[in-house]
Every structure is written in C-alpha cells, then in structure tokens.
Amino acid sequence: MKKGFLKKTPIALAITATLASAQIFAQSAQSDTQEGEMELVEVTGSHIKRAAMDGPSPVASLTAEDIANTGVTDLIGLFARLPISGQGTFSTQANSSDDTANGGSSVSLRGLGADSTLILVNGRRVSVSPFAKNIDTAFVDINNIPLAAIKRVDILKDGASATYGSDAIAGVINVILRDDFDGLEISGKIGGTSAGGGEESNISMVWGNTTDNSSHTFIVDYFNREELLYADRRYSRTANQAAARPNDPFATDFRSSSGIPGTIALASDPTNRLPDTFGNDVCAAEDIDTANNLCRYDYAPHMTMVPSTERLSYNYLGTYTLSDNLEAFVELSGQNAKTTVKGAGSPSFNELFMAGDNPNHPFAGDPTHPFFGQDLTMRRRTVDIGNRQKEVDSDYFRSVLGLEGELGGWNWEAAYSYIKSDAVERGVDGFPNSRRIQEAIDSGLWNPFEPSTNTAEALAYIETTTTRVGKSTTRSYDAQISGPVLAMPSGDMMLALGVEHRRDSISDNPDDQFVRGDIFGTEATQANGSRDNTALFAELAAPLGDNFEMQLAVRHEDYSDFGTTTDPKLSFLWSPLDSLSLRGSWGTAFRAPSLSQLGLGRTDESPNLVDTIRCDAVGNVNKACEPQEYTAVFEGNPDLGPEESESYNLGVIVNLSDSFTASLDYYHYEIENIIDSDTQFVFSNFGDDPNVVVRLPSSDPNDPGEVVTINDSFQNLGDLNTSGLDLDLRYNLDSNLGSFTLSYVMNYVLDYEDLRPDVDGGLRVNLTEGDYEQPEWRWTGAVDWSRGDLGARLAVNYIDSFAQDASVQQPGMSDIDSMTTVDTTVNYFGFEKITVTLGVTNLFDEEPPFDYSDFMGFTPTVHSGQGRFAYLSSTYQF
Template sequence: MDLSNKLKHSCALAVAMAISPALVAAENDEQVERIEVTGSHIKRIDLEGASPITVLSAEDIARSGAQDMSQLLRKLPISGNGTFSTQGNNSDDTSNGGAAISLRGLGADSTLVLLNGRRISVNSFAKDIDTAFVDINSIPMSAVKRIDILKDGASALYGSDAIAGVINIILKKDFEGFEINAKVADTIEDGDGQVSVSMLWGTQGEKSHTTVILDYFKQNETLFADRDYSKSANQEFRGGVDRRSSSGNPGTFIPATLHSDGRIDVKRKSDDGNTIYDWTPDANCPAENINDAPFCRYDYAPHMTSIPESTRVGLSVFHDYEFNDELKMFAEVMVQHNNSVVKGAASPSFSEFYILKDNPLFTSGAQVNPFPGEDLTMRRRLTEAGNRLKEAESNSARMVLGLNGMLSDWEWELAYTYSYNRNHEYGRQGFVHTPRLQAAINVGEYNPFSQTQPQSVIDDITVNTTRNGKSTTQAFDGKMFGDIFSLPAGDVAMAVGFEYREEELSDDPDELFLRGEIFGTEATQASGDRDQTSIFVEFVVPVAEQLEAQLAVRHEDYSDFGTTTNPKIGLKYTPLDNLTLRASWGEAFRAPSLVQLGLGPTQESPSLVDQTRCKLTGAVEDCSAQEVTVIFSGNPDLQPEESTSYNIGAVWEIVEGLSVGVDYWNYDQDGLITSDTQYLLNNNGTNPAVVKREPTIDGIPGRLVEVYDKFINLGSQSTDGVDFDLAYLMETNGAGDFNFKYNLTWVNSFEQKRVDGSAEQLVGEYQHPEFRWVGGVDWNYGDWQTAARLNYIGEYEDDSDAGATGTIDSMLTFDMNVSYVGFEHWTLTVGGTNLFNEDPPFSSAQFMGYDQTTHSAQGAFVYGQASYRF
C-alpha cells in the first residue's frame, strides 16, 4: 500500500473512531484551560498524572550550568549506562560529535526523544557500530523552553521504542520580544574553552505569531595529554597496567611465512614444551619502551582527542496563524550544522605487512635481516604518515507543517513532519593505502627499519578517506480528543489518533574501506528502510472522586516485522488533598533498528582477553586485554524485543512547600538485541566459524587474527529500583527565598540472562553504579539569584572483562552560579561546574585511566554570561 492510500486508510479509521462519541458529547459551556502533559494525549487541568514525570524549566536549565544538551541530561540521576557525549570522540569512534541519553541504562535506542511531541530522525552514523540514537546536540539549548522526562514505559502512547521512557523537548515557539545571550567559558587546565551566542526574536500579530532563534557554539579541543592522569597509556604510575600499544616506531619484527593466498603466519618454535615467539624489537627501540612482552611499545594516548574541537550553528523558525476561532495553522523549521575535528595516534599495523627475505634492502646490504633467510612480518606504527585526523560534519533539518482546530467540542490536529540527518566524515591525515605501502616495501622504497621515509613515498601511500550517511524520517500524524460521556465522578475523556511513518538510513564508507585497502580506521556500512502505520486510543476515566484511570492501547504495523499491540494502564488515587498515589503498567515491542538489520561487514578493534590461550599459557599477552580485529555484521534474522514495565509511587506534600516523591520502577525485556564479543570468544575460542587464528603448535591454538561477530537476540534483561525526590520551598522575610531539591536514583538490580541460561548481575559492576543523586539549592535575594548543585555518582567495580580488578571510587562534584538582575533588561551571570576540580576516579581498565562513559574529565570549568532582553 503506497503512502497516500495508507494515509487515507489511517485517517478514515481515526475519524470513524472519534466522530461517534463527538456527536453525543455533552456540551460544556464552562471554559477551563487545559494543557497537554507528556504521558497523555488528553489535555488536562493538572500536571500530576499516573506516570512519574520530571520537568526541567528554562530556569532549571540555566541554573544547572550545563553548556549543551548532553551535559545537562547526563547529570540526571535517571541516566545510566549507554549515555554518551562528545567526550571520548577519537579516531576510532563511529559517531564523532554525537551525544545521546540512555534512561535507566536500557540503551539510547530504547529512549524516545521527541521535539514538541514529534519524532526526530536518528543519527545516520550509529554509535559504537550498534546503537541508533537521536543526537541531542543537534538541539540548541537556547531554543528550549522546558524538558519533560517521562520516567516509565510509554510505548502505548508514543510508539514501540519508548521502552525506557520519553524525553520531550519543548521549544520556545511562543517567545515574544528580543533577547541576545553571550557566554564565554574555560577550564582552569588546558583545553576546552567555549564561546556561545544566541539571539531570540518573537512577535505577536493580530492572527499570527513568529519566533526566530539563531545560535552559535564553539568548543576548543581537549587532548588526553592535557590531563596529568590521562597523558600516558602506561598507567603504572597510578597503580594500573601498561596499556601502550605493541605496534610502535621503531617496530617489532617477527619471522613469518607468506602463503600464496596472501595470508601471513607468524613462525613460532617450542622450547622445553613451551611455545615461544621469536619477536625482536628494532635495535633502536628505547629500553623504556620494551616491557615484559618483547614488543617495542608506543604511547598513543597523548595524541588522542578527549573532547573534540566542535562548532555548532543553528536556525529555528516557528510560525502560527489563526484563520478563525476553530482553525489554526502551525509550522516549524529547524536547521543545524555541527562540525567536529577528532585526532588519533598514527595508524598501527599488527602483522598486516611483510618483508620478504630477498627484499632489495637485504640483498643490497642497506639493511641487515635480524632473522637471516626468513621472511618477516612486523608490528609497526606509521608515524611518518602523521597522526590521524578526521573532520566530522553533521547537517540536520526538520520541518513540521500542521493544522489544528475544533470539531464541535473536540480538539483535533493533523501534521506532516520531515526530518533528516546527513553526516560526512573526512579522513584528512594519517590514513594509509595498504597495497601501495606493501608495494613500496617490496621494492625497497619504504624501509620499515627506518624512522624517516622520503616525502614522495609518504605522499604516495597516504590517502584521504570519506564516509557519508543519511537518515530520513517523514510522517503524517493526526489525533483528536474530547469528552465522550459523564460519570458521577466526572467526564470520561478520549483521544484517538494515527501515525504513518517512513524511515530510511544509509551509511556508506568509500571504496578503499569496502575493498579492505585501508587500515587504521573504523567505519560502518549499513542501509535499510521501513514504513510503519500506527493507531492508538486513550481514555482518562474518573472511576471515583479520588480515583482516576488511564487506559491506552497502540497498534503498530511494520513493513518488515508484522504487527504488535501494546497496552498501558495507569491509576492515580488522591485520598487526601496533599497525597497522591500512582501506578502504571505497560507492554512494549521494539523492532531491530535499521543498523542492526542492515549493517555490512565492519571492522572494529576492541580490547579482548584470549581466555582459550590464557588457560594454557598463562602469558601476560594472553591473559590481559589486547586489541583484536573483529569483523562485525548485522543480522537480518533478528527478532523484536518485547518488554513489560511497571511503576508504583506516591507524592506527599507534607506541609506547605515541602513535598516528597517516591517511585518503585521495574523493567523486564526479552529477546534483547545486542552483542558480547568477549562472551562469544570465551565460549567459541576454537570454533573456526567464530575465530581465525595462527597455526596451532604443541596443542596450543595460535594467536587471534580475527573474530567474527554479529547482532543476536542474546537473551533478556531486567532492572528495578527506586527514585526519590525531595523539594522544599522556604520563604523568609529578610533573607530571601530558598528552594531545596534532591533527586536520587537507586538501582536495586540489573540482571542480564543469556539464552544458554547463564546470568550476570550488573549492579555495582563496571559502568553500573548503584546510586546517583543530585542535590541543590536556589537562593533568590533581591536582585541576586544563586544556584548550587552537588552531583554524585556512586562507586562500582572495575572492568573484569578487561582484566581489571578493584573498585572505581565514587565521584562528587560541585556546581554554582550567581546572577544579578538589577539592571534594566540585563542579566549577568558568573559560575562554574566541578569548581573543586575533582579528577575522575581511577580505572585500570582504560588506557586513559578513567571510565569516560560514566565520568567527565573536563575538570573545573568557569563561565561568564550576559543576557539582554526587551
């Protein structure tokens, strides 16, 4: 069925469901203002519903001190594993410049991000190859009016991918006047200075309203070398391990056998029953670069980006026009350009290249073969080609055009949305063409024993790379709501609607990558498309004077995964004016993303432990994490994820101004789509369909050459915990007003079960802290406004899969800002985040010495801001 026919079918169904109750709806002459709250399609008089919601106002956002959306949202206690920012974007990343949030740690692809209640296209470059996400950094902070965070599952209301919840970003469509903001910020250490400017203009006409927002943001880079604790991959000085690369310059040379099919096998020999390697570091390798394994090591950390240089420029235009009291038009147009520059160390080789025993360098006497009469392979870093440098460019656009109005006593809305994200990634420096380099070695033009090469050779073997991605989403949606009949406790309200959506994604690296002729880079290749038709209905039923029920169901039809129907039930009970009890339950269904289905064979280089060899050799190289080439692919045979969630909570206003909220939440997912290469390797270490190894000697399998992995429905996961919220407003006669807030999330359990029955409890393990909280106070005194925040992330165990032991300590940071509003039209602000310059706690699992997914290395960050409005 084509788009137009599906649209007609969906419209007819939605209207048929709504017209009948509309005709019998009782007339209500009393006009009561209602507002739409995230978590319901039915406008309400009050904000409190059956589902827990956190609302961040524009004032909350300003007082947080956050510089962009990723910094703001990642500090929320509800955010968990899978949240990421631009921190850590380096040459090995597959989504440079992007950022996303993962509610409850269930993954960024299980958290639905909306703009004004409608969808945005996902980033065309997936994160870490597998995660489709909405880039929250494509949304300018200056345009945000408030953020609604729905903290329970909402698939019945907004679609199947709202498993963990919804982040609905409401923009300043109704801004009036003129405002300009300028902000300058910097760290007290090296790197990461920032400048941002925004301009807002809004005007109200007799029948129309227009808002225009311009924004600019510039951030300087931070290298790992800019912090004492991350300047070296040898973390022994902090009690960690040496994670410098075994591919250095000077390099390490190894006897090898070159086969006719181009495969290179490392020669080994047996000495008293123990397999040993004839590895010889280059004679010019400094002694301090040779550790217990006889490699010439290389410290790549100082050359890598911690936080990339980035620039963002955006334009947002919103326009409303009122034809008459019963018909209005609205339009939204947003465009955003983001640019990032990321750096990495020079490209490493791990036995990809060889030197034949009759190489001209040896036969001419220009170079001595360290293993006379043998062909050689090598571990060598091509520093002569320069450090790697990528430029990532992202362009996003979104257009919404719609109508809303009244039909009898029913309010209706129809809209068309078109959204796209286009990414371009350019390898500007340090990328080497494999066939040209091997050819240059074969004729003796490139000398692997020398640390300098003729510039003409370097120019010949280096290339520029490209990668292009595009993600588009277009949708038609419609809904209408109103009261259908009355019960003794009040009117029963109903909302009914539809959505038809088409999605398309492509991620295309250049031909050099596709032919396997370039090394030292990671990229993905993916493509796919789907369409989806949804219809939904929602009821709000006043069961009794103090009891309200929310009933919702959504039916979705996927072009590639059939149909699913997801219900949700919510209850709100107010036995006292100051006490509200609430509960909700719902089911969800998430189809595999287009990336998970359509990913082509892609190289990545994770650090893995070869448990098969470790058990037999006990060698440091085998028992510690080493970079391994993994060929990763999508899986068209994936099945959808299914989940159930529920929430039970209460809000109690103990006395006027003092309120407490407590919610217990629980999520249970089946058919979890993911991958676990370490687990795959542990259980299939000798399976040739999973691993490619060097030859077996003396019964000991050879070293890993490649591992083959793909997405699978790995099993299930479940998590539960408690959110605790405290708010106290204290007004004084002479000391101003104080607003105290405390928000805590405690994760009780987070268990993953695999299809083989094995289970792993993740709470308290790597990147899964048990506790996160934010506490703060706002103080308003005359023309002065002060905000202070404490941000806490609890301790957790280091990454045992990477061979690390011990505990990663908790981290507590302090943010504060002060504003003066005594000048007419002006607001002046000074402030800072992490003012006590707390370093991220030590992790021996990472070469930079800390867990950059969970903790920030920004350090003390101070800023000044001026705002002018009239």
C-alpha cells in the same frame, strides 16, 4: 562516607539530605487546580489534552531556568547530571579516530540503552543519526537541539510504547521548544577549564512577535568548543598507567604493541619477534618491552578526550489563526555541525610483510642473524605520515507543517513531518592505504624499518584520505482527535484516537577503500535499509470518582520488515487526601531492531577482549590474558525480532504544604530478546573454531596462534531485569535572609540483572547492580537562594562507587570510587534588562576515580574528565 552505610540507608539518608539540598528539575507531582477556565494542553505521556499538568504517569519537567542554573552548555551536559541517566548515556567525550559516531550524543534512561529511550521534539519523533554508535546503536543526536531553543524538557519515567510506539521501553524525553517569545533577546557565554583545553563560547539571538492571529519565534545559536586532549590531564596523559602509578601493583601498561619503528617478526611464526633496534632508526629504550619482545607506543598524548566542535543552528516556530476554530502551525529547525577528532598514527598488527630478498630487509647484510633471508611481518605504527585526524561535517533539518482545531467540543490535529540528517566523515590525515603500503614495501619505495630514509614521494604514495557518507530520513503523517465521550458524576470520560504512518531510511557508506579492507587501524561501518510503519492508537481517561482517575492506552503497530505488535498500558491516579496521591502504571513496550542492526554490511570493530583460549594454552604470551584490541568483523542480521518488555511503576506524592512536596516512585522492568552482540562470549567459547576466529599459524603445537579476526553478528539474546526507586523532594523557605529552595533528586537501583547465553544453552548473569559502569546510587542536591537583585545556587552531584571491570579484577583490587562534584552559580539582575551570571562546575576540580581497565585511567561512560569549568554569561532583552 562508606558505601556500605549508604546502601543500608538510602531512603533515610535521602530524606535527611533535603535540609541541605535542592532538585535539578521541577517536581512533576500533583499541583493545585486553579479555579476558573484553564487552557487545555497535551501532557507528555498522553494524547488527551487536560487542564492540569499532573497525571498518573511520573513526568518530571525542567524549565529553561532550571537548565540555565545547572551551568551546562548543551543538552548532554544536562542529562549526564541527572540521576535517572545510566549506562549507555554518551557524549562526545572519548570520541576517537576509532569511534563510529563522532560528534554525537544521546541519553540512556535507567541504563537501558540510548536506543531504548525515545527522544521527541514537541511531541513528535525525529530521525536518528546516520552514524550509529558502536556500529549498531541507533540514537537521536541531542546535540542538534541548542539550549537557547528550549522552553522545557519533560521526562516520562516509565515505558510508553502504548502512547508513542517503538524505542520507548525505558521512557521518553520530550523537548518542548520556545514558541511564545515577544521581543528580542541576545545571550552570550564564555568559559574554560582550569587545567587547560575545552574552552567554550556561545552566542544566541531570540526574536519573537505575537499578534491577535499569529505568533513567530526565531532563534539563532552559535556554539564553539575547543578540543580537550588526554595529554591535558595528569591522570590520562600516558597509556602507561603502570609507570604513572609506580606504587600501584595493579596498574597496567596499555601502550600499543604496534610501535615505531616497530617490532620485527617471522612471517611463518609471528610469535618469534624482536623489537626493532637495528640500523639507524630504533625503538626508544623506554618503549622496549623485553618481557614480550615488543616495541610499544604511547598513543594517549595524541588522542582527543573531547573533540573540537562548532555548531550553527536555527529554529522557527509559527502559528497562524485561519478561523475561530482552525489554526495552522509550522516548525522549522536546522543545524550545521563540524567536529574534528584526533588519534595516534595508524597501527598495523602483522598485516604487512617483507620478502626475505627485499633490498630493505633489515638483516640483508648479516648472514649470521636467524632472520637473515626470512620473510618478515611486523607490528608498526605509521607515525611518519602523521597522526590520524577525522573531520565530521553534519547537517540536520526538521520541518513540521500542520493544522489543529476544534470540532464539536473535540480537539483535533494533523501534521506532516520531514526530518533529515546528513553527515560526511573524512579522514584527512594519518590514514595509510594497506594495498599501496604493501606495494611500496615490495618495490623498495618505502622502508618500514628506517622511516627517516623515506622520501616525501613515498609517504604521499602510502597515505590516503577516507570518506564516509551517511543519511537518515523520517517522513511521517499523523492525525489525532480527542474529546469527551461520556459525562460522568466526577467529570467527562475522555477519548483520544490517532493514526500515524512513518517511513524511515538510513544509509551509511564508507568509500571503496574501507569496503575492500584497504584501511587498517581504524573502524568503519556500512549499513543501508528502510522501513514503513503504520500505527493506530487509542487512549481513554475516566474519572471514576472525585479523587480517582484511570487511563487506558493501546497502540497497534505494523512494520514492513518484521511484522506487527500491540502494546497496552493501564495507569491510575488516586488522591484520597488533598495532601496525598498515589499513582501507578503497567504496560508493555517494544524496540524494533534498528536499520543498522538489520542492514549492516561487513564492518570492522576493535573491541578490547581477552584471548582466553590462548591464555589457557600458553599463558600470558603477548598479554593474551589481558584485555587488548582485536579486530572483530560484524554483519547485520535481517532475521532479528523486536525487544519486548513489561514494566510497572508505583508512586506516592505528598504535598504537606505549599512549601513542601515529595514523591517516591518504585519502577520495575523486564525486557526479553535483547538485541546485542557478545563478542567476548563468542571469542572465549568458539575461539578454537577457524570459522569463527581466524588465527595466524604457530610453530608451537600448544599455541593456537595470534588472532587475525573474530566473526560475530547481532542476535536476540538474553534478558534484562531492573528495578529501583526515584525520590524527589522540594522545600521552599522565605526568610529575612531571602528566599530559599531546598531539594533533592535520587535514583537508587535495587536490582539490575543482565542475562546472556551460557555454554550449556541456559542464561548466565552478565552484569548486576554495582558491577562495572553500574553505580547503584546517584543523587543531586542543591540550594537556590534569591534576594533583591542577587540569586545563587549551590548543587552537589553524587555518583556511587562500582566494581572494576571483571576482565581486570584481581584479589585485593579496590572498586572504582564514588565521585562527588559541586556546581555553583551567582546571578545579578541589577542592570536594566540585563542578567549577568558567573558560574563554576566541578568547583573543587574533583578528578574522576581511577579505573584499571582502560588507558585513560577513568571511566568515560560514567565520569567526566573535564575538571573545573568556569564561565561568564549575560542576557540582554530588548
């Protein structure tokens, strides 16, 4: 189906599709109020306990059954399928030896960033990962929460800083843990991909006991996933996409310019170079780039698409009745996770040198060669000490101790929380120490141009192991009270008051080798910081009529490192008819700069950039006009201020009958003072400033020289505006053939405008809807069926097409195509106390659409390279 037609009729087509689709999650729209007394519960998005789950804010809930029916094996697999998830959602896919958050995953609602989506567990914050994503993005690692421990997941789809404080710009994800199980349950699951790699196994045990004055729920979960290599997939097994797609004029050779044995160049002029075809060890003929005089290297087959992971976790939730009006509660969670990430051998780009009189000089016996007696530099990959391998060992611990009760018709709660995340990242293979490798070249111990002659002693001398240690902690005290303050004709006006004090700290420290710059060919971070935060908040809910409710919330925050902020929120729910409700909200929100952004030490990154300065000067010399890796040096900025936003939401909820419900919400966000870096902008506009971009000397007066490093930092720069539509539909049908549930969930981006600084001091449009990684339309539809002892589900997931990366876009180049996948499950309940499930995700083994901008041939931030995945699971309850 053509994108143009879809763009013109998204709502009409969405409504039509309800007859052949079903929603992933349960509709959070208005439900019938049951007669009689109901237990008061705290709904995500409000501190006021209420009898009904519905309210003015758009909240969607996914039950444990909903999650199981999707066939996913972890939370990130679930969120990656939700239409509301956007750019910035990341899993362990595309983890590499250069990644700064290996093993971690998080979600970005509406594409506003993982650090603008607040993750809660049972309504309370958890500590961020000690290792930031992309060196600065603070995120809560949702891999710490096993599916077996989840009762439901609530998604608040509007800004909520007035309720929860920082990071709730895009919305809130609240994971509610199982706490009311009685008995024993054992579950197991195995699965694998049809194309190989990524096999998974999972086993969990849930034990619960409930008495008149206490309840206990204990959960143990083990999860194991084998690695998936880029070599395991046809479209990503080589970085030379030009050779893999010989009939595609736009396909690019992404092989590294650092090869084996490499490229020899003059130290005085690195642009004067030759591929190493001299002596016994030579560059393979297929790796010689004659156009650029380079020995290239295909790194793709040696890299993990998805690393191997092993997780063991436990959860305990307990309540104890101390008196008629007083109850104590305890929450304890922990996990150990081990992740192994593989990458190609470390590359060097003119960091190493060989003197003209070195005994291993490749032209020592050829006085006629122009390089004879000349000092040399080189582009070389240290494959001789092995490919790189990192092992990440992380521990997570969460504890909450609290009391709750009732006093004079008011409900109150107070708790202390302590959450800690520790991680150790070790480089165990393939990492050279640049200082020792240079010493070994100078002494003649190690010959970079004849690797087959190097001894085990020489290789042991140049190889090292690396260590990076991280720790993140959150300590908090919170107390709140809520109850009626005024009797009104339509019900009580309710008030909630609360206070919270939190201390966050983070440390991310690589070993001295990284600090001294002795490790080349990989990225490292260093960040340390802490902050205190005190918050006061209030919320008022007033029934202004039999069918109209108004809520007002406000929160005041005082941060030790950047000051104070106050954020209000106003929302309403109006139900003029039993079958029709209107809701809306307006509020401001903020995101405090992360401790990594404030306290980052000197950190090396390897972004893909285009050297526009050199390209304009000398053309596509050494692919200066094409994106390739450069070394960017970052440091934190202690003067950063918070991001600030304003958002509103307007929605309609329709209940035409007990069988059909629908909701349509319009959202709009305006975010100012975005905290980010724009290294390409710095590179392009200040690339000729030696204080910003350090370059090697060149003999050509027109050539500015090859880049050594680019200096950059984080700033409050630019704005971001976005708006769109959320559509949820559900239809239940009972027939002689069984019970059917048809439903549809859609997110359609009407506008997305990312504004960044321009050379004239104004703002330029950096990204808009439909640009790279910005699909305008995502939807999921499915049909659930049950009859007797059988149940089945068929779901269709759609991601819209979007433009190629602007850095590679050329006239005639196609967009990145849309992707449609089908998931299915079949459940059998005919065995006593046993449920058996057979399922397949990506049933038709749909390959991700081709992306011209990177070596793997697809967009890992948007599409999955897993392919068809089949699984068998079973649950037994005692």
